[in-house]
Amino acid sequence: MNELLSADQPNGKQRRIGVLYSGSSHQHRTFTEPKYAKWITKLYYLPETESGEISTAECDVLIIPSQLHRTQTLRLQPDIRRFVKDGGIVAALGAQPDHLLDDHHWEFRPTNFWWWLEPGADSGLVAVSPDHDFFRFLTLSDATWHYHGVFHPADDAEVLIATKDGGVILYLSRSENGGCRIMTTLDPEFHYGSYFMPATERFLDGFFPWLAAGHF
Numbered sequence: 001m002n003e004l005l006s007a008d009q010p011n012g013k014q015r016r017i018g019v020l021y022s023g024s025s026h027q028h029r030t031f032t033e034p035k036y037a038k039w040i041t042k043l044y045y046l047p048e049t050e051s052g053e054i055s056t057a058e059c060d061v062l063i064i065p066s067q068l069h070r071t072q073t074l075r076l077q078p079d080i081r082r083f084v085k086d087g088g089i090v091a092a093l094g095a096q097p098d099h100l101l102d103d104h105h106w107e108f109r110p111t112n113f114w115w116w117l118e119p120g121a122d123s124g125l126v127a128v129s130p131d132h133d134f135f136r137f138l139t140l141s142d143a144t145w146h147y148h149g150v151f152h153p154a155d156d157a158e159v160l161i162a163t164k165d166g167g168v169i170l171y172l173s174r175s176e177n178g179g180c181r182i183m184t185t186l187d188p189e190f191h192y193g194s195y196f197m198p199a200t201e202r203f204l205d206g207f208f209p210w211l212a213a214g215h216f
Contacts, residue, residue, distance in 0.1 A: 018059035026193025066094020084179035094187040105152040138206035
């Protein structure tokens with residue numbers, strides 16, 4: 001577990017985390033790994049999840065992993081948006097070309113998988129809000145491997161990680177009723193579940209505790 005901070009809040013309360021789960025090999029490895037599974041209250045098996053099942057009555061946070069089946073996921077789009085309107089927190093990982101959630105303005109960019117082998121290697125990522133609660137659980141290094149595109153969110157978004165040319169890699173967008181969208185183009189569950197990219201394990205080690213007990 002990330003040593004920066006314990007996940008225990010002063011009042012001992014932790015958020016219940018649900019995961020939209022397709023059963024793919026990398027997702028199975030990630031979300032059944034004991035050190036991550038202990039944070040998860042419910043796995044919503046995507047092919048069998050019906051409209052109305054995803055609810056803030058069952059979980060406070062819903063993780064939407066990368067590389068889900070497009071048609072099956074869009075089938076649940078109204079439920080996912082309703083979850084946020086009901087005060088839930090949605091954490092969406094990876095590329096978001098289908099606008100599953102509102103207003104993130106996705107921009108595809110070619111992925112440089114090997115930037116770290118270049119002379120004077122620079123990921124191009126910057127911590128925009130280093131004092132944010134997120135960085136009590138993770139460091140910028142924990143969120144640095146590669147990315148598949150960027151967002152251009154609304155001006156009132158809380159941008160945590162961006163590219164030096166102004167693209168956004170990770171941000172929060174809050175609704176008036178207490179709901180929150182956590183959007184990142186990073187795909188840690190894919191790489192951890194596929195047994196490569198060591199930084200992704202560090203990311204998940206901090207990300208789950210932050211979702212469960214972070215002050216945001």
